[in-house]
Amino acid sequence: MFEVRFHGRGGQGAVMAAQTLAEAAVNEGNYAVAFPFFGAERRGAPVLAFTRIDEKKIYSKTQVYAPDCVVVLDDSLLDTIDVVSGLKPNGTVIINSKEKPDDIDLGVSVRTASVNATSIALEILKAPITNTAILGAFAKATGIIRIESLEASIKQKFGEKLGEKVGERNAFAARTAYEKTIIGTSRSVKKLEAKKQWLPKYQDYPIGAALIEGKTEAGLIGPGSFIENKVSGWATYRPLRDKEKCTMCLLCWFYCPEGTIIRISDRGDLMTNYDYCKGCGVCANECPVDAIKMVRARA
């Protein structure tokens, strides 16, 4: 049995990728299952999806804990999630990254393939939806599936849902990625540490179970503690403000849903804290004097 785990962000199509791969495998005469890890429906939040492929019937219904292959649709996930967790020693990691495999630090030395799927998706699909491109890289790196059958099932699945033209463009994205994929071995420099968690005992709670502002080993807790949660990894684009053009109308500051744009009244100026920017682009869209431009966040 060949087990695959997809790491992506909501909106990149990890679930569709898992399903498309399973369908392609079935069309080749295999058995396959695909399913997502269910959570709140939020675009940009880390998501998981799984595919199992076998020549025999598949009875296993659990999540994939020891994958043969890990597919990472967004390399910003590498900073927050241990993607190689449980990976078999002879397994493969496929990463959407502009780096070469030999420059990617996974903490372990494993067979790694990389392709700049975001650029391919932006160029061909005009949107940072990287699922089909990364499937092309999957076909190249693992050889489990032929690129032709993958193209066929992409055309069918995406064509059915979004129209024939979209299906064809997605298949072309997969083919382009297939040709551009580089295979190598990852570096093992960084140390993988389990993220510390705050696990309180019942005595630690005040009466009424109210959570008050506090500091623990795992960081801040309680009111306002989200300030430690850096969400910049979600962004494909980020805003650049031209101070010369800016008239300080404060509309961007008012509209920003994240608190990325910070106003400093004493100095009469605005500051941008990219740690919290998810790159929605509302500020650039609403700026009345076009002083804000969106640029690629990790180019």
Added chain:
Amino acid sequence: MITIKELSDDNLFTAGHTACPGCGVAMSIRNAIRVLGKDTAVYVPASCAVVFGTTFPYGAWKVPFFHTAFENTGACLTGMQAAFEKKGKKVTVVGFAGDGGTYDIGLQSMSGAAERNEDIIYICLDNEAYMNTGIQRSGGTPFGAWTTTTPVGSNIQGNQRFKKNLGDIVVAHEIPYYATLSIGHPLDFIRKVEKAKNMKGFRFLHMFTPCIPGWKMDPAKTVEVTKRAVESGMWTLYEVENGEKKVTYKPGKMKSVKDYLNMQGRFRHMSDEDINKLQMWVCRKWNLHYHEKGAPDICEVAPPVEHHAITEEHREMHGP
């Protein structure tokens, strides 16, 4: 009246929350709490706002925050207000419920609190479906919209019911203040929140909050889409103060509802016939709100498609 410049630099809803990029709910919450200030206690029922604003043990709120079940926003706010009153504290008690938690599930509780005229602010964040659980239809979903429970089939395409008129239901409780707000109209937004804050009794603020994944649209267009909703008549900005209704923003010439629908993937499938049906509904609403004495009839429905004059070429192709 507060202007944008006079709002406080700090925010009581901190950065680092996990809402989708371009979230209309996050925008509305941040700006509402800017105006309401720190002497506020917040209740949020089950909704996106509770998922992205508080994930145990973390939270984005810097004001007292409470959450229990889905259907009891009105009852919880009543209890919180009673407790603060008993303790002799002057606190603005605010509830942020979604459209599901107001139009459908929380309606009885809201109605009870409104009828007793409790001294609370009830804010409905209307994103026109149950977005948190994966885009299911609610009473607030407009005609024609795709959701997972109103799918697009060959016979029936999208939601077949028109948006419930919640405004009139709430106003029928004869409460001191009801207002509709849009994040695309900042001064109107700030003025209404401030006005509600300084009043007594049951105040209801109805906010129009676009949802990026649920409406299937570009995250950069959150504000633009609310502006178009108002310009086309899909959303009306008005307030009812002690029974006196006043339209607070009157758009110019009515724009076609198509301008608004084209921005969103959830309406992509709509046929011309359905769009016309929705346009007629919008027109009735528009006339109801803006048709005052002596006001010109600004509502214009697209004229029926006329047959083209028969040309020589046409005759050759189709005969006389």
